[in-house]
Amino acid sequence: MPTPPPRNVGSPNRPMPKGRALDPVRVLRRYWKGIPVWGIVGALIGTGAFFLFARVYPLYSGEVMFEVRPGLGEATDIATTDTISDKMVERVAATQVYLIKERSILTEAVTNRTIRETVWIEQFIDPATNTVLIDEAVDQLIEEVGTVIKKGTQLYGVAWSGHVPADIPIMLNAISDSYMRRTKELDDQGFRSNMELFEDQGRRIGFLLQDLNDDLGAFIQQKGITTLDDARFSAAMFEIQQLTEQATLSRQGLMGLKQTYLQIAAKLDGTMEPTMEDRLRAENDNIVIRQEQILESLQANLRALRERLGASHPQIKESEITVRATKDQIESKILIIIRRNLTAELRETDSLIQRTEASLERTEVEIEIKDASLRDLASNQSVFEGMESKRKRLEMQLDENQRLTSSLKLMQLRADASRVRRLTPALEPREKSFPKIEIMIPVGIVLSIGAFVGIIFLRELTDQKIRSASDVLIIPGARVAGVLPDVDEDPSGLEDAELALLTSPDSVFSESCRQAWAGINRSLQQSAHQTLLVLSAAPEAGTTTVIGNFAVAAQSSGTRTIVVDCNFRRPCLASMFDKDDGRLGVADLLADGAGLDEVIIHTKSGVDVISAGTPANRLFQRLGSEKMRSILAQLRDKYDLVIIDAPPSIVAGDAVLLANLVDAITLVVHSDKDERGLVARVLRELGQSRAEVLGVMLNAAVGTVGGYFRKNYLAMISYSEQDDNDE
Numbered sequence: 232m233p234t235p236p237p238r239n240v241g242s243p244n245r246p247m248p249k250g251r252a253l254d255p256v257r258v259l260r261r262y263w264k265g266i267p268v269w270g271i272v273g274a275l276i277g278t279g280a281f282f283l284f285a286r287v288y289p290l291y292s293g294e295v296m297f298e299v300r301p302g303l304g305e306a307t308d309i310a311t312t313d314t315i316s317d318k319m320v321e322r323v324a325a326t327q328v329y330l331i332k333e334r335s336i337l338t339e340a341v342t343n344r345t346i347r348e349t350v351w352i353e354q355f356i357d358p359a360t361n362t363v364l365i366d367e368a369v370d371q372l373i374e375e376v377g378t379v380i381k382k383g384t385q386l387y388g389v390a391w392s393g394h395v396p397a398d399i400p401i402m403l404n405a406i407s408d409s410y411m412r413r414t415k416e417l418d419d420q421g422f423r424s425n426m427e428l429f430e431d432q433g434r435r436i437g438f439l440l441q442d443l444n445d446d447l448g449a450f451i452q453q454k455g456i457t458t459l460d461d462a463r464f465s466a467a468m469f470e471i472q473q474l475t476e477q478a479t480l481s482r483q484g485l486m487g488l489k490q491t492y493l494q495i496a497a498k499l500d501g502t503m504e505p506t507m508e509d510r511l512r513a514e515n516d517n518i519v520i521r522q523e524q525i526l527e528s529l530q531a532n533l534r535a536l537r538e539r540l541g542a543s544h545p546q547i548k549e550s551e552i553t554v555r556a557t558k559d560q561i562e563s564k565i566l567i568i569i570r571r572n573l574t575a576e577l578r579e580t581d582s583l584i585q586r587t588e589a590s591l592e593r594t595e596v597e598i599e600i601k602d603a604s605l606r607d608l609a610s611n612q613s614v615f616e617g618m619e620s621k622r623k624r625l626e627m628q629l630d631e632n633q634r635l636t637s638s639l640k641l642m643q644l645r646a647d648a649s650r651v652r653r654l655t656p657a658l659e660p661r662e663k664s665f666p667k668i669e670i671m672i673p674v675g676i677v678l679s680i681g682a683f684v685g686i687i688f689l690r691e692l693t694d695q696k697i698r699s700a701s702d703v704l705i706i707p708g709a710r711v712a713g714v715l716p717d718v719d720e721d722p723s724g725l726e727d728a729e730l731a732l733l734t735s736p737d738s739v740f741s742e743s744c745r746q747a748w749a750g751i752n753r754s755l756q757q758s759a760h761q762t763l764l765v766l767s768a769a770p771e772a773g774t775t776t777v778i779g780n781f782a783v784a785a786q787s788s789g790t791r792t793i794v795v796d797c798n799f800r801r802p803c804l805a806s807m808f809d810k811d812d813g814r815l816g817v818a819d820l821l822a823d824g825a826g827l828d829e830v831i832i833h834t835k836s837g838v839d840v841i842s843a844g845t846p847a848n849r850l851f852q853r854l855g856s857e858k859m860r861s862i863l864a865q866l867r868d869k870y871d872l873v874i875i876d877a878p879p880s881i882v883a884g885d886a887v888l889l890a891n892l893v894d895a896i897t898l899v900v901h902s903d904k905d906e907r908g909l910v911a912r913v914l915r916e917l918g919q920s921r922a923e924v925l926g927v928m929l930n931a932a933v934g935t936v937g938g939y940f941r942k943n944y945l946a947m948i949s950y951s952e953q954d955d956n957d958e
Contacts, residue, residue: 262687266684270676273678276675281666290394292660294657295388297327298653298654299320299324299387299650300650324387330413330414332389336413339413341365342363343408343409345401350394351393352368375391375392376391377389390403407656411651422639432632433636436629436632474601478594485591489584491580495573509569510565513566519568522557523561532550695906695908696905697910698903698932706910709927711926712897712925713743715777715929716931728740729807731744731780747781751781754923763874763896764877764896765874765875765896765928766877766896770881775798775804778804778874778876779794792873793838793873796812796816798885802816804843808838808840810832810842815845816830816841818843818850820841821844855891855892859892875889891921896920896922898910900928902930
């Protein structure tokens with residue numbers, strides 16, 4: 232008896248993702264019928280909410296709009312200016328909407344006698360005193376009143392909503408009137424302030440002008456003159472002008488020298504950096520030039536060394552240090568020479584300053600001597616002309632002040648001088664602003680569908696049932712061996728999945744079985760396995776159906792295949808191949824009541840079958856015996872593949888007995904029935920056996936033949952039918 236090949240106790244799997252991995256498209260496809268239903272429910276809820284709110288909580292809205300006007304540039308302008316900048320409009324509108332909600336304005340609006348006609352004010356009337364609770368009403372109004380700024384226009388406004396349409400115009404017009412009165416008061420206050428300022432300035436100018444006229448008359452009487460000679464064209468005046476020009480030039484030169492002196496001193500003190508000219512002059516010094524030549528020689532030597540030696544060679548390091556030291560020495564020498572040059576310039580500038588000051592002093596003495604003869608003559612004339620000039624300026628200022636005062640009075644009288652104008656009064660609304668049927672129905676639909684989708688996704692997240700391959704991957708250590716679709720979703724119209732590879736070879740289910748078996752067969756061949764145990768975690772998982780189709784797929788590929796029914800509790804493998812489940816089989820072999828050749832059943836499909844055996848000999852305790860091990864060894868010699876059917880592990884321990892006798896195991900899980908916890912427990916138990924767990928076969932998965940895959944399967948079926956017709 233050949234020794235079976237070594238088997239892996241476990242197989243490493245890739246890390247499993249944490250948490251439940253949801254496929255939104257798959258989930259929505261499964262529950263898509265509920266979306267239109269809940270959409271209709273949402274529409275009904277929205278309609279009901281519309282009528283409910285329309286009856287118990289209707290709202291009517293209104294608004295009063297104002298315009299930001301450019302205003303008048305001058306009081307005599309025929310009309311206001313044509314344009315105003317967007318930034319100015321935005322700033323003015325923002326200021327005004329803040330002013331509209333100012334507490335004093337809303338208080339004035341609430342105290343308006345017309346407000347007592349509204350239903351809104353009744354909630355703030357004290358029954359005991361029959362007075363309005365002003366503060367409470369204003370607090371409520373501050374919360375309810377809204378402001379509007381229309382972008383791209385010069386419009387802004389105030390809006391308010393109430394439950395009674397007749398209240399809207401009363402409230403908004405009261406607020407608007409209060410706001411316009413406050414605006415008018417602010418404009419008048421500004422005009423009054425400006426008027427008082429101009430009048431005070433006019434009185435001050437008048438007093439100054441009167442005092443100046445008095446001083447001028449007194450000056451003429453004191454000097455006893457009626458006319459003055461013009462001293463501007465005398466020889467003394469000509470000489471004074473020349474001396475004055477000379478003195479002016481000397482002063483300018485002296486100022487320049489002093490400024491130069493201060494700059495040089497600042498450079499020496501370190502408060503001011505030397506200029507580029509100072510540095511260039513120092514760099515042109517012979518000492519620096521010689522040092523630069525030495526530096527160029529050192530740099531040339533360094534370049535030669537770098538070409539011959541590596542960057543880390545000691546000579547290169549020493550040469551680099553010498554170059555840096557030479558550069559530092561040159562820079563230090565330049566700074567010393569700059570300081571030497573600046574010191575020399577400072578001494579020279581100081582000498583020039585002293586000479587210039589002496590020359591200026593002599594010139595000024597000469598000017599004073601020459602000026603003495605003209606002083607008396609020019610003094611009186613200068614005083615007189617100065618007083619005349621000052622009087623003319625005061626007269627001009629007084630005229631300008633009077634013109635501005637008149638212009639301000641005229642502007643105050645003009646109605647278009649204000650920067651704010653009310654465009655439209657508030658009107659009683661004819662339609663409700665809330666609720667609106669065109670809003671309530673879509674909102675109801677969105678909320679209902681959103682709640683429905685949220686519930687189904689929450690259910691998917693909390694549900695422990697396995698529905699897709701992604702659910703299998705969540706289980707630690709689990710991997711997907713294959714996925715078989717639900718028969719009801721097969722577009723080929725498959726009615727029975729048992730032996731579908733024989734009865735409906737072109738169906739989607741059959742193609743899925745072939746693909747799944749290809750993966751399992753590849754794993755079996757890689758590890759040279761011959762015996763495969765197929766079992767489920769719970770009953771009704773479709774294990775027998777999977778075994779039958781896998782056996783047909785293996786046999787059709789040339790693999791000698793036999794299936795063994797070890798499900799003593801509910802045998803049905805032989806009957807699937809139209810044979811009797813109660814005939815001699817595995818139980819009789821274990822009881823030594825028959826030989827191996829006697830129990831092997833040959834079927835039309837080419838797959839050989841061993842039934843569970845006669846009911847009297849079906850003792851599951853024998854499945855883990857050495858006799859069973861011997862039977863499997865004999866079957867390995869006769870067949871390339873032995874597929875064993877076992878009862879569900881949750882209801883029987885037979886699978887655990889067989890797991891240590893076979894080479895490989897595949898666990899069949901029924902979609903939407905088996906839970907992850909159960910599958911995880913079974914995988915842990917099977918993982919302790921000597922057989923290799925090839926993975927989980929997901930059966931009857933819903934939604935796997937939809938969308939893109941459905942198109943592929945339909946194309947495959949169509950292609951197969953076309954081939955049959957061509958033949």
